[in-house]
Amino acid sequence: MARHHEGMRKERLDRGIKVRSDGVYAVGSWREMAFLLAPRLVLILGLLALPLALAQAPYWQKVLSIICIYALLAIGFDFLAHFVGLVSLGGALYIGVGAYLAALLNTELGLPVWATIPLATVLGGGVCTLLLWPCLPLRGVYFAIVSLMFPLLASRIIEALDVFGGTDGVIGVAGFPGVWVEQYLLVVCLLLILFGLRRLVNEDVGLVFRGVKDNDQAVKASGINITTFKALGVFIAASLGCLGGAILAHIYNWAGISQFALDFSIIPIAATVVGGGGTLVGPVIGCLILVPISELLRDFGTLRIAVYALILMAFIVFKSEGLMSFGARKYNQSESWVEI
Amino acid sequence: MAAARAQMSPDQAQPLLSVRGLNKTFGGVQALAEVSFEVRPGDILGVIGPNGSGKTTLVNAITGFIKLDSGRVSFQGRDITGWAPHKIVNRGLTRTFQVMRPYFSLPAFKNLIVPLFSNRARRTGGWRGGGRLGSRDTVAVDILEEIGFERESYVPYKVASSLPTGYLKRLELARCLALRPELIICDEVFSGLSMSEMASMVPLMEKLNLEGITLIMVEHRLRELFRLATRVLVMNFGAKIAEGTPEEVMADEQVKEAYFGSEEVYGYV
Amino acid sequence: MEILVYGIINSVTLALMALGFTLVYGVSRLPNFAHGALYVLTGYITWQLLNRLGLPYFLAGFLSLALVGGVGALMYHFILERIRGMAISEIIASYAIGLAILEGLRWAGLKGGTFILKPFIEGSLNIAGVSVDYQRVLAVVLGAALVGFLWLFVNQTRLGLALKGMAQDERAAMTLGIDSDRMAVVAMALGSIFAGVAALVLMPLGSIIVESGYQVLILAVAVCIVGGLGSWTGALLAAFVIGFAQILTVSYLGAHWQMVVALVAIILTLVLRPSGLFGKQKELEERV
Incomplete structure (x- = not known):
């Protein structure tokens, strides 16, 4: 390489449009608009087209549903960790609570799917927020440890009390009217939430959230109750997880202890780290990569957990910015060789 | 504006902030020892003291950022001891931070x-x-x-x-x-400023005060502070050792001894 | 009486599990979430050495301890050292390593029932009308010995004093010429060996299973948090508190609740008294 470029040096430029208009879009030409819109359109149209593309492969359609559920959870994790400053290692709690709520609402009260899912989302978010409320003042590592304990505790208690079907779980939950409903419900929810949340964090409220994360003292001294905002953040993240859990229960027609399992806590974190934390889109991309890998390795049993644990470790140690930040930087920069 | 504020508080003699017998220890070290003082509306109270004399602890204690061992703080006649910081702020008592x-x-x-x-x-x-x-x-x-x-x-x-x-x-x-x-507690607003920045900061503080905001200024820069302050409180080892007008405080033997070291008071200032 | 005897045994067991974790945290502020994996790994290596190579028990034990110590040191030096100080990354990365080890072992065929270490000593003893097998007695004796050894090591040797200095104030230790990265590696190696010793002593009581890795991790974390992270005396006392609480719940509520006790202890401690039973004010401010 070096021999070809003797007497030259590499020059790296940020696209002018990015420099001029970070956050404020003063776009003048179709080229610039296309430049800004292209990545968004690829994601939106790509996700919308995937169910159609996979129509011939029902197995991979299921995988797509799982990807979307993990992505919901991962977006919640990313939001909570990078915009509110609470690292929640217990994503399984949200999935489990959402799944059990939806299942119970459906089997015990006989509510239809279109009612159980929104109810489980909101109620579940509330339940998780109440459970985590006493832990909200805790910082960093300590909140992480406690949140890791909650899903374990939940499954042990269900086991010990033998409620909600005990180890068998709640069976006979109604399914979706069709695979298309299931797929597009998930994809549309995911896209709406993704772009909605991105808007939220860039609004003024987002500044308050970021203040809670980076400088809680100044936020307190500005007359704002940080516990309220932390609780709000947890509620949003938990609701996303519960939505995923509720849909999961209806896909499998079942809710059980395994929905409190480690997978739901680890994969979203891995996806966020791989995709790029703090971007909200990164976690979705991370899920699109990691979940299929884990499905391909399904034949090797638990080796897949070892594999994505190693991927997670490698990314966190060697490439902690993640793919999304890396990609965005490359997309916005142009590199060229110039004569010295 | 100042006149309007004066009308709002019917009894001018009633203190805006009253602090009685504050105590706080950190692992055996007495950071605050029986600190009491009052601030009347419109005052500029200067708080001075050597490094580690408990000034910032005092600020944290009044504004609810740390829990007190004993003592009471009341603001506008209402007991705010033990309130959460954001509630205190919403009553009109706010603070700045040394490290921004x-x-x-x-x-x-x-x-x-x-x-x-x-x-x-x-x-x-x-x-x-x-x-x-x-x-x-x-x-x-x-x-x-x-x-x-x-x-x-x-x-x-x-x-x-x-x-x-x-x-x-x-x-x-x-x-x-x-x-x-109503009241701002300023934790070292003058530190780290250049001479010209300082020169414009002093009138700014005066202007805020004229507009009706009571000020407590925790400071190391004595020259500027003594020009502004109506009263000065001197702390050492967590305790209040003197209080009075700038002139009174400067003349106090105990203050010279504890804070300025020896007779070189005016040289230091 | 039974509760007293089994309470003591259970408490010492917990202390054994937690000792390595609290040592590593105390010295290098690293919550080593791979602790449970190192525990299971020791058992697995020992079993392999015993049954594949046919080594005598004690040789196999020492070899596997050395190996696990090396694994811990390498893991720290090549991976965790790079993210030192980023607490959340440390947790996630060490947990990922632990997960990789445990699930890797499971994939390699580690299942309950087949992998059994036999007790050092067979038979049982009668203490005040309660029958206790020798292995448990040995666990208690070894646990006490290990605590004594740790105390001597930390207070009497140069290396131990350096570790203690780092635990108290890392920057001050560095100004005294203590290489903090090297000390952290040493602490990690020691911590791994302690996990290994715990495994060698406790595993003959059951079989080597992957789940015990997660269980040991939770128990170690519970003990350390209740005791105040990084405080050794705190950890020992907390081991007794949780140990007896567990035995009491088992005998009055049922075995299902045993794990719940540890989890509830963590949550209650962090919520009610974040610095732990014996932690210090400074740590309190870090946590809340």
């Missing part, structure tokens, strides 16, 4: 968005005029102009990381002003 951490990557005026979200700012409708809150951004820029960010020079729109220390200190004050406070 603004949103460096954002324009200066965006830094005022957080206080404008507080209940107090919503209630009082931003800085100018009561009633409904305008666009948060315009209110923020107005507040910055009030505190010396020249609107024409686009300083309020500049990224905070590009601002010199003087402006950052003002930004910290502006964060308090956004809450339309």
Whole structure:
């Protein structure tokens, strides 16, 4: 390489449009608009087209549903960790609570799917927020440890009390009217939430959230109750997880202890780290990569957990910015060789 | 404005802030020992003392950032001991921090968005005029102009990381002003400023005081402080060792001994 | 009486599990979430050495301890050292390593029932009308010995004093010429060996299973948090508190609740008294 470029040096430029208009879009030409819109359109149209593309492969359609559920959870994790400053290692709690709520609402009260899912989302978010409320003042590592304990505790208690079907779980939950409903419900929810949340964090409220994360003292001294905002953040993240859990229960027609399992806590974190934390889109991309890998390795049993644990470790140690930040930087920069 | 405030508090003699017998120990070290004092509306109270004499602990204790071992704090006649910081702030008692951490990557005026979200700012409708809150951004820029960010020079729109220390200190004050406070406790607003920045900061503090804001100023810069303060409180080893007008405090033997070391008082100042 | 005897045994067991974790945290502020994996790994290596190579028990034990110590040191030096100080990354990365080890072992065929270490000593003893097998007695004796050894090591040897200095104030230790990265590696190696010793002593009581890795991790974390992270005396006392609480719940509520006790202890401690039973004010401020 070096021999070809003797007497030259590499020059790296940020696209002018990015420099001029970070956050404020003063776009003048179709080229610039296309430049800004292209990545968004690829994601939106790509996700919308995937169910159609996979129509011939029902197995991979299921995988797509799982990807979307993990992505919901991962977006919640990313939001909570990078915009509110609470690292929640217990994503399984949200999935489990959402799944059990939806299942119970459906089997015990006989509510239809279109009612159980929104109810489980909101109620579940509330339940998780109440459970985590006493832990909200805790910082960093300590909140992480406690949140890791909650899903374990939940499954042990269900086991010990033998409620909600005990180890068998709640069976006979109604399914979706069709695979298309299931797929597009998930994809549309995911896209709406993704772009909605991105808007939220860039609004003024987002500044308050970021203040809670980076400088809680100044936020307190500005007359704002940080516990309220932390609780709000947890509620949003938990609701996303519960939505995923509720849909999961209806896909499998079942809710059980395994929905409190480690997978739901680890994969979203891995996806966020791989995709790029703090971007909200990164976690979705991370899920699109990691979940299929884990499905391909399904034949090797638990080796897949070892594999994505190693991927997670490698990314966190060697490439902690993640793919999304890396990609965005490359997309916005142009590199060229110039004569010295 | 000052006259309007005077009318609002019917009894001028009633203290705005009253602190009685504050005690706080950190692992055996007495950080505050029986500190008592009062601040009347319109005062500028200076708090001085050597490093580690408990000044910042005092600020933290009054504003609810640390829990007290014993003692009572009351503000506007209401006992606020043990209240959460944000509740105290919403009653009109706010503070600045020695170490400022603004949103460096954002324009200066965006830094005022957080206080404008507080209940107090919503209630009082931003800085100018009561009633409904305008666009948060315009209110923020107005507040910055009030505190010396020249609107024409686009300083309020500049990224905070590009601002010199003087402006950052003002930004910290502006964060308090956004809450339309009755009392601001300033933790070393003069430290780290250049001579010229200091020269413009002193009249600014005077102006705030004239507009009816009572000030407590914790300071190391005695020359500027003594020009501003109506009363001065001297601390050493967590205890109050003297209180009075600047002249009285300067003449106090105990203060000379403890704080200034020896007779070189005026040389130091 | 039964509760007293089994309470003591259970408490010492917990202390054994937690000792390595609290040592590593105390010295280098690293919450080593791979602790449980190192525990299971030791058992697995020992079993392999015993049954594949046919080594005598004690040789196999020492070899596997050395190996696990090396694994811990390498893991720290090549991976965790790079993210030192980023608490959340440390947790996630060490947990990922632990997960990789445990699930890797499971994939390699580690299942309950087949992998059994036999007790050092067979038979049982009668203490005040309660029958206790020798292995448990040995666990208690070894646990006490290990605590004594640790105390001597930390207070009497140069290396131990350096570790203690780092635990108290890392920067001050560095100004005294203590290489903090090297000390952290040493602490990690020691911590791994302690996990290994715990495994060698406790595993003959059951079989080597992957789940015990997660269980040991939770128990170690519970003990350390209740005791105040990084405080050794705190950890020992907390081991007794949780140990007896567990035995009491088992005998009055049922075995299902045993794990719940540890989890509830963590949550209650962090919520009610974040610095732990014996933690200090400074740590309190870090946590809340």
